[in-house]
Amino acid sequence: MSESPDPVRHVSPARWQEAQQWELEFWKGAQRKHGWKRIVWPLAAPALRALNWSRAWGDDWNRWWRDQFDGYSFLPAHLGDCVELGCGPYTNIRLVLEGRTADRVVCSDPLVRSYLGFQGRWLAHAHEVGLVEVDDHPIEETAFPPESFDLIVMINVLDHVHDADACMEKAISLVREGGSFVLGQDLSDAEDLKHHPYDVGHPIRLRREDLDPFLEPLTTLHRRDLPREAGRDPRLHYATLVYAGRKG
Numbered sequence: 598m599s600e601s602p603d604p605v606r607h608v609s610p611a612r613w614q615e616a617q618q619w620e621l622e623f624w625k626g627a628q629r630k631h632g633w634k635r636i637v638w639p640l641a642a643p644a645l646r647a648l649n650w651s652r653a654w655g656d657d658w659n660r661w662w663r664d665q666f667d668g669y670s671f672l673p674a675h676l677g678d679c680v681e682l683g684c685g686p687y688t689n690i691r692l693v694l695e696g697r698t699a700d701r702v703v704c705s706d707p708l709v710r711s712y713l714g715f716q717g718r719w720l721a722h723a724h725e726v727g728l729v730e731v732d733d734h735p736i737e738e739t740a741f742p743p744e745s746f747d748l749i750v751m752i753n754v755l756d757h758v759h760d761a762d763a764c765m766e767k768a769i770s771l772v773r774e775g776g777s778f779v780l781g782q783d784l785s786d787a788e789d790l791k792h793h794p795y796d797v798g799h800p801i802r803l804r805r806e807d808l809d810p811f812l813e814p815l816t817t818l819h820r821r822d823l824p825r826e827a828g829r830d831p832r833l834h835y836a837t838l839v840y841a842g843r844k845g
Contacts, residue, residue: 677747683754815842
């Protein structure tokens with residue numbers, strides 16, 4: 598009887614680049630409209646964005662994550678300096694900012710320069726009007742010095758990285774004393790890998806016990822451990838970690 602595979606915490610640079618290329622092509626494809634939408638969408642989209650219709654700005658489960666975090670109600674009205682690591686094309690920080698202010702907002706993602714070309718999306722608009730800065734370093738190679746931010750957001754990211762342990766260390770190091778770390782992560786155990794051993798866009802597979810040691814020094818503000826049936830994709834993930842903690 599063969600042993601079940603262990604979850605994957607780091608991959609080769611070549612495997613990571615393969616996943617990044619898949620991610621970019623996936624989101625490029627998602628921007629294309631077909632059939633009648635190619636004609637109607639350019640006319641209707643500006644009005645729908647003005648009404649803040651969620652799909653008009655685009656969404657990658659961002660509102661689902663917001664619900665799991667209770668609307669980020671544990672965060673203050675003024676966020677100080679904040680960064681979203683692995684922001685993707687639609688970002689979670691746009692929803693974190695609703696009803697709140699910040700001194701500085703950074704959207705960081707290795708593919709962020711490409712995402713700025715997705716016209717009509719919040720990230721492109723926010724950067725154009727000077728609401729956000731962008732950074733295209735991988736988390737493992739962040740150019741920000743330790744304790745640079747009052748808020749770190751890292752949701753639905755670790756599946757896509759090169760080295761999950763290094764990313765957790767870097768992310769928490771960026772939080773200032775008294776600042777907050779917001780982490781959302783789908784989790785995969787050995788059985789998940791046994792039935793779905795390869796996912797081109799998601800090379801990293803983590804368990805709860807891979808992440809908890811990094812969170813122990815933080816004071817928990819919010820935590821939910823969702824079971825398989827409550828997660829986004831029960832086929833692939835035995836659980837989902839929804840966590841926010843304060844440093845110091």
